[in-house]
Amino acid sequence: QPLTLSGIQASGSLHLGNYLGALKRFVAGQHDQPTFVFVADLHAITVWQDPALLAAQTREIAAAYLAAGLDPKSAAIFPQSAVRAHTELAWIFNCVARLGWLDRMTQFKEKSGKHKERASVGLYTYPVLQAADILLYRATHVPVGADQKQHLELTRDVAAKFNNDYGAPAGQPDFFPLPEPVIQGPATRVMSLRDGLAKMSKSDPSDLSRINLLDDADAIAAKIRKAKTDPEPLPDTLEALEARPEAKNLVAIYAALADRSEADVLAEYAGQGFGAFKPALAEVAVHALGPVTAEMRRLMNDPAEIDRVLKDGAQRAAAVAEPVLAETRRLVGFWNA
Numbered sequence: 001q002p003l004t005l006s007g008i009q010a011s012g013s014l015h016l017g018n019y020l021g022a023l024k025r026f027v028a029g030q031h032d033q034p035t036f037v038f039v040a041d042l043h044a045i046t047v048w049q050d051p052a053l054l055a056a057q058t059r060e061i062a063a064a065y066l067a068a069g070l071d072p073k074s075a076a077i078f079p080q081s082a083v084r085a086h087t088e089l090a091w092i093f094n095c096v097a098r099l100g101w102l103d104r105m106t107q108f109k110e111k112s113g114k115h116k117e118r119a120s121v122g123l124y125t126y127p128v129l130q131a132a133d134i135l136l137y138r139a140t141h142v143p144v145g146a147d148q149k150q151h152l153e154l155t156r157d158v159a160a161k162f163n164n165d166y167g168a169p170a171g172q173p174d175f176f177p178l179p180e181p182v183i184q185g186p187a188t189r190v191m192s193l194r195d196g197l198a199k200m201s202k203s204d205p206s207d208l209s210r211i212n213l214l215d216d217a218d219a220i221a222a223k224i225r226k227a228k229t230d231p232e233p234l235p236d237t238l239e240a241l242e243a244r245p246e247a248k249n250l251v252a253i254y255a256a257l258a259d260r261s262e263a264d265v266l267a268e269y270a271g272q273g274f275g276a277f278k279p280a281l282a283e284v285a286v287h288a289l290g291p292v293t294a295e296m297r298r299l300m301n302d303p304a305e306i307d308r309v310l311k312d313g314a315q316r317a318a319a320v321a322e323p324v325l326a327e328t329r330r331l332v333g334f335w336n337a
């Protein structure tokens with residue numbers, strides 16, 4: 001049974017990378033197959049979040065989902081912590097995953113920095129919770145940005161080892177399907193506006209490095225104007241862009257926001273300098289993001305409406321998740337399962 005599932009952490013403002021790498025893809029596939037999209041508040045607290053802000057941050061991500069075009073009648077939109085089965089399955093998977101697998105995770109190395117002994121244990125087992133998020137719905141398709149590829153591979157390893165160690169209900173094939181990351185398409189890795197070799201990221205201390213979904217038109221134009229570039233005009237082939245990370249990133253962003261191919265964008269702007277290209281990119285960005293920002297702001301002024309969506313989504317999610325957890329408990333052999 002094909003099923004799409006993904007989520008975004010409730011850990012701060014969303015940026016263009018989250019929008020193009022994740023949000024837009026959730027929306028694109030939502031009518032093709034059952035779609036579950038959660039706000040990852042359990043993942044968010046792997047680094048400290050102000051308790052006074054966490055619920056508002058959760059609503060903000062839900063507002064972004066809706067503003068980007070997720071239809072709550074079709075997709076189930078819910079807070080991860082509202083479906084308790086996520087944490088229970090994560091514990092079982094903590095006992096399936098191997099230390100050696102987690103030791104290889106590059107995101108933990110990046111996020112824990114120089115002092116890994118001070119990182120939370122939750123940050124270390126983050127990918128195991130992610131495996132639980134996905135397998136709890138027996139999801140087959142997981143649209144994510146390229147940075148999540150390694151975590152998706154770990155989810156497949158957890159599924160395979162669970163199937164191997166605990167089997168499947170009699171007469172059925174493997175209990176957990178091996179999910180496919182959906183990482184194709186444009187802008188699976190949007191880069192920082194200040195450094196074409198670093199990922200655009202919430203945690204970059206420079207706000208100039210990213211376009212936030214709540215930035216207004218002036219802020220977007222200013223950030224694009226100040227974006228790092230080289231002095232050369234744009235080339236006429238994609239190959240010639242390869243050695244120019246900042247130029248390549250801006251062309252990729254233009255193409256993704258305008259729903260055009262990068263080759264098509266180059267065909268229009270080849271030979272022109274960034275003095276001409278940047279204002280054109282700013283116009284495309286404001287045109288694409290302006291309506292999303294406006295709708296997000298409107299929704300954030302109506303928390304009751306967002307809460308209705310989240311409550312309904314949580315009920316629909318639990319209806320799928322609970323039987324999978326119950327069967328998992330039975331396969332593990334718990335008393336009275």
Ligand code: AQP
Pocket residue numbers: 007008009010015017018019020021022040143144145146147148187188189190191199200201202203204
């Ligand atoms: N730069 C990016 N380009 C494309 N996709 C991206 N994603 C994140 N950054 C980019 C995708 O957005 C989804 C949600 O990410 P998340 O919030 O769950 O976690 P994250 O990867 O930690 O997000 P950030 O913004 O990059 O935060 P920090 O600074 O904490 O690392 C995922 O599908 C991700 O691939």
